[in-house]
Amino acid sequence: MKFEVLTIFPEIIECYIKHGVLGKALNKGIVEVKVYNLRDFTSDKHKKVDDYPYGGGAGMVMQIEPFYNAIMHLKADEKPRKLVLLSPQGRKFTQKLAQKFMEESKAMVLICGRYEGIDERVKAFVDEEVSIGDYVLSGGELAALVIIDSVVRLIPGALGDELSAVEDSFMKGFLDYPHYTRPEDFKGMKVPEVLLSGDHKKIALWRKRQALKNTLKNRPDLLKNLSPEDMRILKELC
Numbered sequence: 001m002k003f004e005v006l007t008i009f010p011e012i013i014e015c016y017i018k019h020g021v022l023g024k025a026l027n028k029g030i031v032e033v034k035v036y037n038l039r040d041f042t043s044d045k046h047k048k049v050d051d052y053p054y055g056g057g058a059g060m061v062m063q064i065e066p067f068y069n070a071i072m073h074l075k076a077d078e079k080p081r082k083l084v085l086l087s088p089q090g091r092k093f094t095q096k097l098a099q100k101f102m103e104e105s106k107a108m109v110l111i112c113g114r115y116e117g118i119d120e121r122v123k124a125f126v127d128e129e130v131s132i133g134d135y136v137l138s139g140g141e142l143a144a145l146v147i148i149d150s151v152v153r154l155i156p157g158a159l160g161d162e163l164s165a166v167e168d169s170f171m172k173g174f175l176d177y178p179h180y181t182r183p184e185d186f187k188g189m190k191v192p193e194v195l196l197s198g199d200h201k202k203i204a205l206w207r208k209r210q211a212l213k214n215t216l217k218n219r220p221d222l223l224k225n226l227s228p229e230d231m232r233i234l235k236e237l238c
């Protein structure tokens with residue numbers, strides 16, 4: 001999987017991808033991330049990327065030319081790639097969309113704006129417009145990193161031998177179960193007995209009940225298409 005990121009702040013991307021699961025996946029060659037500075041695709045000596053909005057209004061808008069030049073530069077190799085524009089107005093990014101991107105795209109271009117947004121005409125060159133949530137960030141870079149991180153975790157082999165139970169639970173429609181590790185007793189706060197029992201069937205049932213309880217409390221909107229067994233457990237909780 002290859003990610004190409006267009007941004008005026010390449011160091012934001014370059015710094016984050018060195019660490020953790022992403023850093024390991026890069027070292028293993030499972031994923032490649034190439035970052036392009038949009039200022040390198042400008043044609044003036046000041047490397048200008050923004051201008052005043054037509055029609056007035058606060059702030060500045062990013063000009064189309066650097067985006068166009070960068071996209072044409074990438075397309076010159078004629079390899080297929082999915083072009084994704086990050087924006088507050090895009091379709092909501094979910095675990096399911098992360099799975100779809102991982103399955104369908106060998107290469108993704110993540111287009112990051114700044115200021116008050118980018119010239120609308122850039123959208124003529126993109127495949128998807130994606131929002132990571134109903135809040136306004138200062139630019140597309142954090143959203144791009146969220147997409148890279150969540151998609152890479154789904155690539156077979158990326159997580160090493162750690163199970164990706166968390167992703168599975170989100171895919172099945174509920175939140176994760178609570179996690180504990182040593183010590184057993186921290187200032188009187190004890191680990192639930194069942195987790196010390198060694199009874200894997202009991203532990204699995206306890207974890208499922210806790211996951212459904214957490215989901216009912218914090219994200220009831222996720223509780224759709226439950227299996228009959230999960231529905232039975234949920235009814236016991238109500």
Ligand SMILES: Nc1cc(-c2ccc3ccn(Cc4ccccc4)c3c2)n[nH]1
Pocket residue numbers: 086087088112113114115116117118130131132133134135136137138139140141143
């Ligand atoms: N989910 C999500 C994505 C973004 C996002 C993405 C790209 C950009 C480019 C500029 N901004 C700032 C901004 C945009 C619109 C209006 C006011 C400021 C961006 C925000 N915010 N939240």
